[in-house]
Amino acid sequence: MKFLERRLVHAILLLIGASALCFLFSTLAPGGYFDEMKLNPQISPGTVAALRSQYELDRPLPVRYEHWVQSVLRGEWGYSFAYNLPVRSLVVVRARNTLLLTSLAMALAWLIAVPLGVWSASRAGRWEDRLSTAGTSLLLSVPELVVALGLLYFAIHTHALPVGGMVSADHDTLGPWGRARDLAAHLVIPVTTLVLASLPILIRHVRASVVEVLQAPFIQAARGHGVGRTSIRFRYALPAAANPLISLFGLSVAGLLSGSLLVEVIVGWPGLGPLLLEACLSRDFYVVVGVVMMSTLFMILGSLLADVMLVIADPRVRMDNV
């Protein structure tokens, strides 16, 4: 419990630090949402000044930060200049869409990477391992932007998959299965892109961790006792190699909100990516801060999850934390 309490205190301090820095850097950035209005002759300078005052942009930074913290505690997370809505209502809907995409991609990537990495490690040095290494090198060298564009090109030319958006225009008229199929079809391109982007890193990490453990004397001893190959790989080597993989899994969780922003923009997925891009371009300050803070929160949760999993999984870490 002490460990958890300590980690929670760290997490809160980190959130305060990150939010303060985010506020500071956003203020230091040149330009603002109302600057473009000043160029519009139909809007008087008095109106612009009134709007700036309404959103407290004329107040000192510490005061704005204090008010923003109060707004976070009220569950609003500040107000969007562009939408004139509490940031939370904007971010939560988009974050849900992003999480649907990224959690599916993450689960698929891990489900493929773990058996493939273990298999590659068990064939270390042989042609199967070399083939796997060449495949992952190829995937590593192709940016996810190119993969997404390639898949979009394929979808447009073959009409095999829908392009852009999360659902079709006639989504509401479909039955439950039809809706699920429609959503699944729209998920194919972004999920495939994200899986192909993360797969080589995961496979290589799993392979490297397992290949080292497979040389360990306790594995040789288990072989000597007649433990079968599959058990050796998955019941002995994989749990023993799990520590770096758990940390990597924590990073995957941490990147659930921030790892797909570019892909979402390219394929037109209505997640946090397009919202953040739009907010950055229009200097919708509180939306940017809201999205960044939400990503930070996931970063903290991911690393906390990894730490807790490490403590549960590894008796050595458990003993160190007693």
Next chain:
Amino acid sequence: MGSEAAAKRALGPALMKAHRLNKRYIQRTPFSRKKFVIDALVDVEIDIAPGCISALVGESSSGKSTLASCLAMSEKADSGEIWFEGQEITGWNDRQFAPLRPRIQLVFQDSAGALNPRFSAAQVIEEPLEVQNRESGAKLRRRACEVMEEVGLSADWADRSPLEFSGGQRQRLAIGRAITLKPALLILDESLSGLDLSTQAQILNLLLDLKSTHALTYLLISHDLSLVGQIADFVGVMHHGRLVEFGPMQQVLGSPQHDETRKLLASAGGVESAYRAAQAGGRA
């Protein structure tokens, strides 16, 4: 040890034999076509007499552990023959060798690395019994506790992690795990290295007790000639993958025929002291 009885037993059929055993490792360097060939075993001939302690000594990378791995069938030799209990087992696949696996067990030097860090002490001992379907349920735990007591560990520690044990206690646990399957041959690959002298002596006594209780045969791999001189019946000296000398301990240490043996004796504190240790071992 080193006694007439041992010599007599050696006249009978060997428990394990290797005939012209060869093992070569080829290492490739990245971004180059160059290959490094390492002849780990070259025409090795060895007879391990039942009920005796045979020892292999030699400097690092002389092929001792490779020979142990090949005899334990953890690694496949490139050529040659391996015989165990009168059967030629060379080239046997895992399925063919499965019934014989429990008969040959290895105990490693690194006791921390040799025990699954995720198992408790009892689970370490239960694992081979479970895999071989020898015991299950409450009997399994009871048997594990009995083995722990037999190797000098309290059964109260059954649920402790091996990581909480000292080096000597871990080695006892590793030995306990090795004997649970009632092996005929125990290969001790530098199992006594890295332990302080008093722990080493305690483990040595334990091994001698277990040898007589379970009618075990040992193949002891060590670089410590004075240790080997205390307990071995037969000694083999390995050099660059070749078994350059093999015979009764007093003969090998008393009148060494090969330069490598003389070098090892000299580095062990002089021929005289090692031979005295050997003779003292023979009288014990």
